[in-house]
Amino acid sequence: MAAPRAPLHLVTPVWSGGTWGIRGLSSAVAPEGNKKRTLLQLLCGYFSGVRVLREYQFRKQLQKVQKKNRSFTYIQDRYGPDIAGAYFILKLGGSVKFQGNEWMGPKDHGHSLDVLKLQAVPVEAVDASGCAINYQGLDNLLALKELRSLSLQRCPHVDDWCLSRLYLMANSLQELSVAGCPQVSERGLACLHHLQNLHRLDISDLPAVTNPSLTQILVEEMLPNCEVMGADWTHSLNPQPEDESQDIASPSAPSPSSRSSAG
Amino acid sequence: MLRRALQLGLGRGFWSRGLGTRRGGSTLDWDGKMLEIKKKIQSVLPGSAWEPLYDTSHLPPEHSDVVIVGGGVLGLSVAFWLKKLEQRQGAIRVLVVERDHTYSCASTGLSLGGIRQQYSLPENIQLSLFSADFLRNINEYLAVLDGPPLDLQFNPLGYLLLASEKGASIMEKNVKLQRQEGAKICLMSPEQLRNKFPWINTEGVALASYGLEGEGWFDPWCLLQGLRRKVQSMGVIICQGEVTRFVSSLDCMKDVDGEEVTLKRIYEVHVKMNQSLEYQPVECAVVINAAGAWSGQVAALAGIGQGPPGTLKGTKLPVEPRKRYVYSWHCPQGPGLEAPLLVDTSGAYFRRDGLGHNYLGGCSPSEEEEPDPGDLEVDHDFFHHKVWPPLAQRIPVFEALKVQRAWAGYYDYNTFDQNGVVGPHPLVTNMYFATGFSGHGLQQAPAVGRAVAELVLNGQFQTINLNAFTFDRFFLGVKTEEFNII
Numbered sequence: 001m002a003a004p005r006a007p008l009h010l011v012t013p014v015w016s017g018g019t020w021g022i023r024g025l026s027s028a029v030a031p032e033g034n035k036k037r038t039l040l041q042l043l044c045g046y047f048s049g050v051r052v053l054r055e056y057q058f059r060k061q062l063q064k065v066q067k068k069n070r071s072f073t074y075i076q077d078r079y080g081p082d083i084a085g086a087y088f089i090l091k092l093g094g095s096v097k098f099q100g101n102e103w104m105g106p107k108d109h110g111h112s113l114d115v116l117k118l119q120a121v122p123v124e125a126v127d128a129s130g131c132a133i134n135y136q137g138l139d140n141l142l143a144l145k146e147l148r149s150l151s152l153q154r155c156p157h158v159d160d161w162c163l164s165r166l167y168l169m170a171n172s173l174q175e176l177s178v179a180g181c182p183q184v185s186e187r188g189l190a191c192l193h194h195l196q197n198l199h200r201l202d203i204s205d206l207p208a209v210t211n212p213s214l215t216q217i218l219v220e221e222m223l224p225n226c227e228v229m230g231a232d233w234t235h236s237l238n239p240q241p242e243d244e245s246q247d248i249a250s251p252s253a254p255s256p257s258s259r260s261s262a263g
Numbered sequence: 264m265l266r267r268a269l270q271l272g273l274g275r276g277f278w279s280r281g282l283g284t285r286r287g288g289s290t291l292d293w294d295g296k297m298l299e300i301k302k303k304i305q306s307v308l309p310g311s312a313w314e315p316l317y318d319t320s321h322l323p324p325e326h327s328d329v330v331i332v333g334g335g336v337l338g339l340s341v342a343f344w345l346k347k348l349e350q351r352q353g354a355i356r357v358l359v360v361e362r363d364h365t366y367s368c369a370s371t372g373l374s375l376g377g378i379r380q381q382y383s384l385p386e387n388i389q390l391s392l393f394s395a396d397f398l399r400n401i402n403e404y405l406a407v408l409d410g411p412p413l414d415l416q417f418n419p420l421g422y423l424l425l426a427s428e429k430g431a432s433i434m435e436k437n438v439k440l441q442r443q444e445g446a447k448i449c450l451m452s453p454e455q456l457r458n459k460f461p462w463i464n465t466e467g468v469a470l471a472s473y474g475l476e477g478e479g480w481f482d483p484w485c486l487l488q489g490l491r492r493k494v495q496s497m498g499v500i501i502c503q504g505e506v507t508r509f510v511s512s513l514d515c516m517k518d519v520d521g522e523e524v525t526l527k528r529i530y531e532v533h534v535k536m537n538q539s540l541e542y543q544p545v546e547c548a549v550v551i552n553a554a555g556a557w558s559g560q561v562a563a564l565a566g567i568g569q570g571p572p573g574t575l576k577g578t579k580l581p582v583e584p585r586k587r588y589v590y591s592w593h594c595p596q597g598p599g600l601e602a603p604l605l606v607d608t609s610g611a612y613f614r615r616d617g618l619g620h621n622y623l624g625g626c627s628p629s630e631e632e633e634p635d636p637g638d639l640e641v642d643h644d645f646f647h648h649k650v651w652p653p654l655a656q657r658i659p660v661f662e663a664l665k666v667q668r669a670w671a672g673y674y675d676y677n678t679f680d681q682n683g684v685v686g687p688h689p690l691v692t693n694m695y696f697a698t699g700f701s702g703h704g705l706q707q708a709p710a711v712g713r714a715v716a717e718l719v720l721n722g723q724f725q726t727i728n729l730n731a732f733t734f735d736r737f738f739l740g741v742k743t744e745e746f747n748i749i
Contacts, residue, residue: 041409044408044409051408054408055408058406058408062403135399160417160418160419161399161417161419163419164419164475164476164477164479165476167475185416186600186618187416187417187418187419187420188419189600190418190420190600190601191419191420193600193601194475210618211618214618215618218599218600218618219600221599221600222599222600222601
């Protein structure tokens with residue numbers, strides 16, 4: 001008796017008032033939501049089975065990311081944190097550089113013997129561009145004591161919470177790139193004040209940052225010894241922006257529509 | 264059916280016109296009459312909204328397994344965990360009764376939204392750690408199909424507590440405990456403090472503790488709306504109304520000493536609708552008191568505290584509203600992006616607000632100068648006498664600042680020991696509390712909601728043991744106190 005009654009309650013006026021608000025919210029985010037609605041989305045409103053299926057699908061997607069990011073405790077215990085970290089990054093599709101060695105890409109992943117040979121050599125640089133690394137997966141990298149360069153470009157799951165953990169690498173980290181991470185905002189960038197050894201920081205193309213130019217200036221103030229590469233307009237003004245970006249980034253410089261270009 | 268309806272409508276139309284002519288004054292409004300008739304016919308036709316009986320769809324349901332009094336962040340969190348932990352989908356019917364859907368004076372929206380793990384009780388540290396984890400994964404917990412992801416706006420900049428020489432040893436002990444529980448807190452000497460935050464005047468500071476992970480502040484409104492959205496999608500009914508009466512049954516028993524004990528059980532809750540005298544009796548099995556600052560009143564409605572003083576029956580729920588001010592000021596030379604939420608040795612605190620050198624802060628008044636909690640008026644002198652001087656002494660650039668606005672909010676202040684009340688009442692057996700957190704209810708709400716839900720569903724705490732927070736302590740006189748440095 002309880003089950004068929006429950007949906008009936010959903011149509012009381014008070015309730016629909018609430019749902020209206022949520023629909024209003026969603027339409028504010030995606031104005032042409034109706035056009036983009038898939039068939040499954042449409043069916044969701046009519047059949048609870050479809051809804052359950054889609055929720056299951058959503059959970060599966062989350063689990064997939066979590067599974068990719070679990071830590072390799074066995075490898076870490078057996079071969080040390082550097083091998084485990086390198087193995088983790090190679091498995092995700094990134095590349096690593098051991099001290100005194102060449103870069104190793106995901107193609108070299110098959111030759112796991114090569115990695116094992118480097119057991120005593122610390123990892124110097126990690127390029128995890130576009131990898132599905134998240135807060136949990138960062139555990140593998142935080143154990144790398146000699147890591148000097150870290151690139152997290154365009155990582156979809158890297159957010160402010162991840163950046164707040166980088167203080168553990170404060171002693172070694174010199175170069176960091178979080179360019180193009182869709183979830184990184186100025187709130188996470190503020191946490192980088194722990195990284196006082198940082199020489200180079202790339203914070204360009206962050207769509208979640210509301211005021212890219214202002215944020216860049218504030219980050220530069222916060223990290224006086226660091227070269228900060230930031231908002232798009234510095235790139236457009238200068239053919240070699242990486243060399244002179246610090247000179248250009250003065251408060252008086254104009255910032256034409258940097259927000260809109262960042263999305 | 265149709266013909267009869269037509270006849271009915273037309274007949275009444277002619278009748279009223281007849282009346283009009285008999286009085287003789289009015290002119291013939293043919294079009295208006297026809298429109299009226301048409302409307303009547305339309306309303307009587309099948310498939311229309313016409314209902315012969317009174318429409319009660321705006322009232323809450325007559326039965327609900329759990330009634331949660333208070334739809335703030337704590338009440339909604341209890342609702343969320345009840346639905347999340349239920350065995351079978353739709354097994355429990357949950358009704359949340361909220362007095363004000365705009366949350367105009369609810370503590371949730373008016374708070375600073377800070378979260379910290381720097382407590383001295385293991386329970387509080389665990390609650391905050393769990394909540395930080397919840398907030399980190401908020402888009403997994405509170406995901407709604409096709410809904411936009413929540414933007415919690417979490418600022419992971421940590422709390423910086425300063426201790427004078429007197430408080431240094433307590434702080435050291437606290438930090439040791441916090442580290443044991445898994446919080447990432449570090450201690451800093453005045454020298455380190457000066458290097459890290461050159462804008463702090465370290466005079467009178469002996470030690471500082473600084474949260475490195477999972478501490479900071481977030482947007483409380485986002486958490487509230489996210490919970491509301493999720494809970495509604497899970498089938499919880501949120502109703503705007505006020506609980507005016509609890510109808511309970513009495514059970515008289517004798518304890519081992521031969522004394523009579525009266526156990527109460529609430530079986531009906533009267534929910535009065537907003538701005539009307541209409542009320543709906545809701546039959547229920549469990550009532551959860553999450554009314555925040557007003558939970559003392561809700562408890563009194565259930566007869567808690569109505570007995571001779573000194574007995575369990577006469578023990579009131581010691582939660583009352585206390586007014587706290589939040590001031591917002593602008594200081595162009597103020598601390599930059601790295602500024603954490605700083606709590607001074609004097610108890611004054613502030614945090615950065617946005618990128619434009621705006622700051623929010625305040626201070627808890629002493630017991631003697633508690634403001635009257637009758638309204639939410641702001642006392643601006645309080646800033647000039649109690650908040651500004653210690654802050655300007657600690658951060659010299661704050662000598663020059665401009666107050667821009669201020670507001671006041673309520674603490675659900677536990678006058679007994681300033682800690683939360685969780686769990687059932689010993690005599691009113693089916694009223695559970697989730698209140699009295701005295702200012703840190705928002706940050707602990709996700710964990711407290713889970714604890715209460717576990718208690719209701721399984722009869723015991725499972726993830727975090729909160730037995731130290733039960734109601735019994737008010738009768739026994741055992742205080743569960745925080746040892747704060749300030």
